[in-house]
Amino acid sequence: MPRYYVNRNAQANGDHEVHKEGCDWMPSSKIDLRIFSNCESAVAAAENYYSTADGCEHCCKACHNS
Numbered sequence: 275m276p277r278y279y280v281n282r283n284a285q286a287n288g289d290h291e292v293h294k295e296g297c298d299w300m301p302s303s304k305i306d307l308r309i310f311s312n313c314e315s316a317v318a319a320a321e322n323y324y325s326t327a328d329g330c331e332h333c334c335k336a337c338h339n340s
C-alpha cells in the first residue's frame with residue numbers, strides 16, 4: 275500500500291493537496307500521513323491537519339475535487 279503526504283503549503287485556491295508516494299508533483303514541505311489503502315482515507319487523515327485537504331489531480335485523481 276502506498277504512503278501519502280499532504281502539502282504544508284496551500285495552493286492558490288486554498289487547498290492543501292494530498293500526494294501519493296512517487297508523485298512527480300510531490301512538494302518538499304509536507305506532512306507524512308502514513309500508509310493507506312486508498313486516497314479517500316488519506317484525504318480524511320489530511321483533513322485532521324487542514325480542512326481544505328484535496329487529492330492531487332495527478333496522483334489522486336479519484337479524490338481530486340477542484
Ligand SMILES: [Zn+2]
Pocket residue numbers: 292293294297298299300330331332333334
Ligand atoms: Zn500528486
